[in-house]
Amino acid sequence: MLTHLPRQQPAWRPILHFAGAMFQAGLTDWRTTALSLFTPLFMLVLFWLIGRPAEPGDLDLAAFIFPAIVGLTVMLGGQTLAMRLVNWRTQGVFQRLAATPTPVGHLVLGLGLAQAALSVVQAMSVLAFGALALGLPVNGLGAGAALGVLALGVSTFSAYGLLVASLSPKADIASSLFIFTLLPMFFLGGGFPAEILPAFLRPVSPWLPTTMVNTLLSPLLATGTLPSDPAWPVLGLLSYTLGLAALAAWRFRWE
């Protein structure tokens, strides 16, 4: 019998393998991946149908909300992540994973990376649909740079999904909790023009992560430029990511 300690592999290796396997599984299960595009695509088409300007100079609601819906697509990745984490916990998958030498936290990180990559692919699909099928205005250069903002946004909302999973005993509770908190944030955070929000809610808007994603994404997609002061939303999203991830790590139980 061996009594020596076997050499351990570098931590990043199983994380990347796990992320790769889960990303591949997400692409293979294209029906589920496509189905999760339904909400943003439905909203986009709806606003395109009802929100076209009646007269020149009117607000083009579809063009206004387009960046927010692209952002919403990556935010919804957090919901998928939350549901999967809760399902894995209730089905005992984490228990089996915990029996391997790879720490569960590394595998959660790998799963988060895979979901983030899938969400960015989905967001780019919504972006392409809006631009090519609906003719909504998109700056080509800005669309490329938007990848960085989408990555930042998906990090924040994956961390939020992780926290929701930590607090939810069942997948349907995680789903409801995520969506019922995300949608108000979406509409307060750039989904609708600030002028039509009730006055008492307007001060809340700048502090929301949805606003921060939209603040960065809107000018990038429209004109290919960042806002005049990008530090606030970037640092805000980073702070949210770290804070939510720390809370989730504190609360997370794999069984």
Place this chain on the structure above:
Amino acid sequence: MTFAIHVENLSKSYGAVRAVADLSFSVPAGCTFGLLGPNGAGKSTTLSLLQGLRQPETGRVVVLGLDLSAHAAQVKGRLGVQLQHTSLMPDLAALQQVLLFARLYGRRLNRAAALDLLRRVGLAEKAAALPGQLSGGQQQRLALALALVNDPELVFLDEPTAGLDPQARRNLWDLVRTLRAEGRTLVLTTHYIEEAEALCDQVGILDHGRLLALDTPAALVGQLAAAAPTGRAPSLEEVFLHFTGRAWRDA
């Protein structure tokens, strides 16, 4: 004698429930050890403590010569684990699961080696199937393949034949015997007494978290025959009932 597992004064509670109480025993290397007990006896908790999945409140566990509390990751890399509930990843096909789990153990299996492993548990033709497309018995066998993916020295099988048809059960028995012949140590829990009799070199009878008896099946039968002579040799099942009683048990 070399021990694959050495346990001293192990205890674990869930709230007011004492799941494992001051457990001490050793499992010789290369033997098949059966842990028997009624529902809720503490078998699965004991296994999870030996696998490093839970932390004991008291006691010490030495597995494969290493203190589990200090070297959990290293020990886990040398264990094969099949849990009571199959716990398969729902999104990955059988072959993908084998390849991924090999990576999680720091090993690199090629496709042919992974298929060989699936063939060993009779699942080669289901390589592309997701767990949801497999029967309960097939899922059980896939879980067993994952337990062998790292060529483990010590294999834990928690009720490995629960839900299997007679053919699959006999095939699994053959596999357990092969694994033992390869020099591996096996620890299994089961509700089937004839399974323990057929497979195990040593049997421990556990109830209320305490080890009530520990010996070879033949020695346990001999002890009962001597203690309560009936004119015929008792079965291992009678030994089990002698120690654990006949009352209904809930999990």
